Amino acid sequence: GESVGLHLPTLSVQEGDNSIINCAYSNSASDYFIWYKQESGKGPQFIIDIRSNMDKRQGQRVTVLLNKTVKHLSLQIAATQPGDSAVYFCAETWGAQKLVFGQGTRLTINP
């Protein structure tokens, strides 16, 4: 069945370094992808999204890359800060307003 998964459950990076969080999806019909950040005790917070007709989108310190050939999504965070520590989820949807989430990657920033 459809699924969205993450390659790494945990990721530790040094403060100031760049972080890359990866995600694999299985449904080639997915046309919209979102990255969410979830801090302890809070709901998922929207970070950035990308549609299937794009392969790259940039926000403030974040970039999402989409490779439809291998069904791979990545989130790049530049110059990571302590406040970036959280669990990051990718999600996919194909127009039905139903998001399918990956299991999440916990990002830890080391001082």
Add this chain to the structure above:
Amino acid sequence: KAGVTQTPRYLIKTRGQQVTLSCSPISGHRSVSWYQQTPGQGLQFLFEYFSETQRNKGNFPGRFSGRQFSNSRSEMNVSTLELGDSALYLCASSSPNEDTQYFGPGTRLTVL
């Protein structure tokens, strides 16, 4: 603009009881979706409401139900609670013009 709000934030129930959770979407948003989050299963879609009609439903038993009111506020109900229903229940809303869903802080339900 205020975000999605959920009440209550925490709830403790015992097996066999029922529970009702409430969600107020962002002003102007007409779609409300509910998700269950557990350490083992992650985030799973429960159902989605739009203009008081259930538009989409996930793979959950009939004990899980919901509704939406004319002001777009939504409630979900879980009857005959089981231990496995302990989870964070998240509500998300979206506007008719975009696919992005914005989440509330969730309701932490503990079933004893």
